[in-house]
Amino acid sequence: MIRSLVEEFAFDPAVVQLNHASFGAPTRAALTWHDAVRRAAEADTSASLGKALQDDLRRVGAVVAGLIGADPADVAIVTASTEASGALSTSLPLAAGDVVVLTDGEYESVIRAWQVRAEAVGATVLRLPLPVPAASAAVVDLFTALPARTRYVVLSSITSSTALRMPVAEVARLAADAGAALVVDAAHSVGHEPLDVSTLGAAAIYGSLHKWLPVPRPLGFLWVDRALVDVVRPAAVALHLDEPLLQRFGWRGTWDPAPVRGLERALDEWRTWDDGGRLDAAAALADRADQLLTELGWVPTGEPSMRPARLRGFVVPTPLPVLRETLAAAGVRLWTGTVPDGRTAARLATHVYTDEADLNRLAAAARSLPAA
Amino acid sequence: MIRSLVEEFAFDPAVVQLNHASFGAPTRAALTWHDAVRRAAEADTSASLGKALQDDLRRVGAVVAGLIGADPADVAIVTASTEASGALSTSLPLAAGDVVVLTDGEYESVIRAWQVRAEAVGATVLRLPLPVPAASAAVVDLFTALPARTRYVVLSSITSSTALRMPVAEVARLAADAGAALVVDAAHSVGHEPLDVSTLGAAAIYGSLHKWLPVPRPLGFLWVDRALVDVVRPAAVALHLDEPLLQRFGWRGTWDPAPVRGLERALDEWRTWDDGGRLDAAAALADRADQLLTELGWVPTGEPSMRPARLRGFVVPTPLPVLRETLAAAGVRLWTGTVPDGRTAARLATHVYTDEADLNRLAAAARSLPAA
Incomplete structure (x- = not known):
């Protein structure tokens, strides 16, 4: 070290x-601002967890949008990838007979979440066997014969346990050809590799920010295509369910927004490393x-x-x-x-x-x- | 002051x-241990967020069980009431034609969560108008003629905006007479008024701990009747979905378990106030x-x-x-x-x-x- x-x-x-990737690691500087931000919020929570939080969410939502090439209207801040995956797997339209396609290299709880939803509505989940060691062409080949009624293809930009950079753009084209929407699990992308949601051809993309940026966990994002902005909602109903996307995901019951509030500082620190x-x-x-x-x-x-x-x-x-x-x-x-x-x-x-x-x-x- | x-x-x-009740207020001492616990966890997250977390959840789960008169096997630690309410409203059995009964004095997002679920399965939510100013006898009267097929009655031990101590035991008896299960929202009870889950006749009880104990938010609990332990699961599927109740709710995606880890210290501080x-x-x-x-x-x-x-x-x-x-x-x-x-x-x-x-x-x- x-x-x-x-x-x-x-x-x-x-x-x-x-093992940086499992949980990320905030720096001492990040832990210090996190503590200071938390303490400052205690001075007057009626304000700091009220209007001030809404202002901060809007400001940081725009920063996150900038990081991933998105319009702020299409971005929510979430605690972590699991929350976003849960929101998508429970609220995206899925009907009896529909098929959700993913490889068995996707994150365990993401696969399970789609299985639970599919079971509830009479849809099916098709798990394609990811060949390991993997070659990009072989991975793309997996998606060339998507079943009829494939509604969603779920794909990581970078898989978790196998640590593979997946051919997202190619799979997006195959999904589109089959009339399916692509959901991208980008848990390991931001702060690690470029991610531009506007060019991937996906319907929804989510990820964690605390893994590869020095921001105290948990912090993540959810981007959805404009057509889905009014459709996607948190798995657990909380206040603000009927508000715009950012606000809808902005209060999951009581939570600690300090990581959100310090994101710009984490980015500054990350940039000094990059530079x-x-x-x-x-x-x-x-x-x-x-x-x-x-x-x-x-x-x-x-x-x-x-x-x-x-x-x-x-x-x-x-x-x-x-x-x-x-x-x-x-x-x-x-x-x-x-x-x-x-x-x-x-x-x-x-x-x-x-x-x-x-x-x-x-x-x-x-x-x-x-x-x- | x-x-x-x-x-x-x-x-x-x-x-x-x-306005203590909206968000609770950790003391400076609590903020200090919270920060120290977070920093200590960073030394080696593979351990601190792995096996050590499982040990801590079991230890604190038993402490929480003791606080509410429960068997630890029936208790989960959650972030806050909303998470528990979301778990119950999405995973408790509910069929087309069933009725969920609550008053319009229940917490807005709790009502909404049950409405969303009811709509999804073809059940209905009956909102009884809470008379304000309220008298206990009049509140009990609301529940004397429960509709046929009332599956759940949802009732706060202490309501949120109206701040009313509700006649839980009496409503529990009426619910039982009607063959309905009682779900109790105890968001404002622990650290404030006695709560003994073993005597209330409820099927599930949840609440926040950060409101009335000096523990940094968010922290809450979920208790369910033994018959429901294998049924209730988080609204958003995460890892450990198929494990025992405590573990099932013990990893909601990446989160900050520091409030859990300091709960005993918060209780010590609270007891000095009480004593x-x-x-x-x-x-x-x-x-x-x-x-x-x-x-x-x-x-x-x-x-x-x-x-x-x-x-x-x-x-x-x-x-x-x-x-x-x-x-x-x-x-x-x-x-x-x-x-x-x-x-x-x-x-x-x-x-x-x-x-x-x-x-x-x-x-x-x-x-x-x-x-x-």
Whole structure:
């Protein structure tokens, strides 16, 4: 870990942090403004959680819209991707006989949410088997023969456990050809890779902001095509249900809007990293990790064009409990689990605080794994 | 405001705070532990938001169960009442032709949530007109002739805008006689008035903890009858959907569990107030407010037996905008709005920091209102 940058975060120095993507990590500066913003709000909550909050939501909603190439009228601020996914899966029109198509590499709770809805209305969910290791052409091929009555195609811009950059634009065209709408789970995009909602051909796109921007969790966004602005509503009815999109999602019952209020500060901090070349350096380290781990028999989950800048997935030729024990003993944090077919998977993220020594410590742990 | 106690909070000293009930108010001590707990979690989120969180949820779930007289197996921790209400209104069984009965004094979003569900399945919501000023016997009478196929009766233990302590046990008996299940919205109970879920005869009870305990918002609970433990699920599908109740509600997508983790500290702080007689003193001031404001023509929303300890509602003989302007100019914070029939309403809360001077400042503002 790069000491000068680690000190900007609140990490345990004994741990090698290569799991940035699971929860994000606010900096100490972000934790400090978050606390200050919370305290300031307590001075007069009738004001700070009333009109002032509405003003802040509008201001920050416009900032978020700017980040993703959207019109502010089509953007809501949500707590996190799950809230947005829940809103879409419960409120987008879906009728008996309709089909929702996604791959089994989509996020577990997103698949489950669509299954629950489909079951409730007599629709079906078609889970396409994601080939891992994945090639972009093979992924696109999955969507070339969409079933009749495919109503929605749900696709991650960057998948979670497999860490794959998906061919969204190509799938959007195939979905459109089939008369289906595309829903994009962009949980891992903002602050990580470019996301321009205006060019993707999607009907709805949502994601988290706390994963790749230094903003305290939880914070996320939901963008919907203009035609859906009046249709989409939160899964749990709260006050403001009948108001414009931003306000409709602006009060989910009592919540803590401090992360919203500090988003601009988080962006400023992120830009200093970007301007200083630190994000590019982290991406170079992700390439280096690919190289090191491939040499040790870990298999990248996708071809190079599908590898996101700072997030990499691997199939690991080791039973999952053994991998977990070994990484825990080594003090190395990665996400570990399985790819859809059950093989052991690991996912690493590099960030501004990552250095080559971290990768070497991971490689040493990987090298110590018993041969498969 | 009692200076020594105001200093325990983070209030603007220029404002008279009589609106505790809208959002609650964490103390400075609570804000400090909240920040410390958040920072500590950042050291190693793979652990702190993983297994450690599950352990903390179990520990605090048992504490919450103890507070409300429940078995921990029947309790979930939620962010706030709205989340729990959304879970119940979307997942409790409801069929075409069923009826959900509630008064128009229930919380706006709770009514709306049941309306949305009823509309989706072909059920109906019957809104009984709550008579204001209310008498307990008249409220009970509303529920004596429940329609055939009444599936649920939804009732607040303490209503929100009208601030009425409702006759829950009596309504529970009438609901049971009619074969209906009772759902209790206890948003304003815990930390305010006794709540024993085991004696109320309800099928489900939920509420907020951040309103009347000094815990940073949002934090709430959901209790369900054992027969419903496997039935109730969050409105938005998240991970852990198929796990036991506590875990099922324990990950709503990324969230901030710091309020959960500090609940015991909030209870300790609350107990020092209770042991020091400060909560009783606040209740005595609520009675004093009734007297002062009644003399000025404000009409209590209910008979004395329906007035909660530290929360009082009034019908105010003044147009709402005039009332709001006058209170704003006087720097006095109350909740203001309307009772169900549209008359102007105000609700005040007293708390440990309230003193008679606050009531006098409110009374002076009330006295300056133009005659109706």
